[in-house]
Amino acid sequence: MKEILKKLRKYEIRVRKAINSQMQGDFHSIFKGSGLEFDDVRAYQYGDDVRTIDWNVTAKGHGTFVKTFIEEKEQTVMFILDVSASQEIGSSKRQKIDTGKEITALLALSAVKESSAVGLLCYSDQKEKYIKPGKGMKHSYELLSSIFKLKPTSRKTNLDEAIKTTLGILKRRAVIFLISDFIDENYMHSLKGMARKHDLVVVQLFDKRESQMPNLGIIPLHEKESGKTLWVNSSSSHFRNVLNKTYGKNTSELETFCRRNDVSYLSVETGDDYVPKLVRLFRHRNKSNAQRSR
Incomplete structure (x- = not known):
């Protein structure tokens, strides 16, 4: 845990320095x-x-x-973290779930330091962990510990239920960070409802293996969520077209949704240095908030 906190503090310092040198306004406006x-x-x-x-x-x-x-009088910041098995893709210790946990922990720690009430919902196709919004450093350490110690009981995904659960929990407007690979279906209607009621930030995680599989001929693929093994011809043009279209369509639809519904969107690949991307996201949010207040 000490190593994790040391790493997060290093990232937080980088974020704050970049913001102070590149943007006008205080750091607290990120969570406003x-x-x-x-x-x-x-x-x-x-x-x-x-x-x-x-x-x-x-x-x-x-x-x-x-x-x-x-x-x-008080800003609530809520994090929804997808902890389903589809997040377990990537190299050792740099899987999508690792990146998602780091981003969640970093932003949660920063939000607590800006006196926001911070909550967490870890979700698969069921509620894996919920921490009600709270303030103070003791609360932030409880939240961080929960993130990195969590071992989900289910391997499946249901983003629609995660969104509906959050909407049922939050009675007042909040800043919501939804962190997932968004490999699921039938959640757009609920996501639109969340975007209308809250200030929504979407963070999409991906790994290049999902769209750039090498030509290896007939190989077994293990489906994380179902536990099944499928044999596919990775050299087949049909398979590669389906792979590219599925990933491309999923990302394109999500980006379009965010653009049309005034939702902040960030795409992060496993292994990325995500701090510069976070800084650009914050810069855009501050600019948009300033324009709205005129």
Whole structure:
């Protein structure tokens, strides 16, 4: 655990230095959502921002109404970490799950230091570990210890249930980091609901072995989640086309979704130095938040 904390602190220092030298604004803005929470509605007055009009209330025919907001006193940051067996791809100690755990732990530690209430949900096709949002360094060490000691009981994936579980837990708007390889189906509807209600950040993990398999002829492939072994012709053009299209389509659909629904998106390959990517993500988030507040 000491080695893990030492490594995370080194990464955190790199992130903070890069942010301080490359961006205006404080580090706490990384974990800042809109900063506002819906309070009530009132009659429209001359000069009100038309973007705050509540069209559902207005449509009832009793006049034009706008939403009013109150400033959030405490920011909640929630991490959803996919711990299913499909994450166990990559070289020794540099699998997707290792990268996901490091990113989760690094950002959670940083968020706690910025006085955010931080929570964690580790999910396969069931709830593997849940830590309710809390503050303070003692809470962060409990969270970090849980991440690295966790041994999932299920090997399957159900992102839809993970998203629905989180939506049931969080009653107020939060910054949510969803960290997964997104190798699953039928979760987009729930993801859209999460994007509407919360400030969502999607971190997609991948390994080059998933799209760049060498020509080895007929080989056995072990399917992590089902435990089955399949024999495939890795040199077959049909197999390689299916492999490339499946990975490419999955990534393309997720990127398109994020772009259309104002969701922050980051792609990280196992073995990557992900700190520069995090810095670019934070820079973009700060710029977007500044534009919204004008």
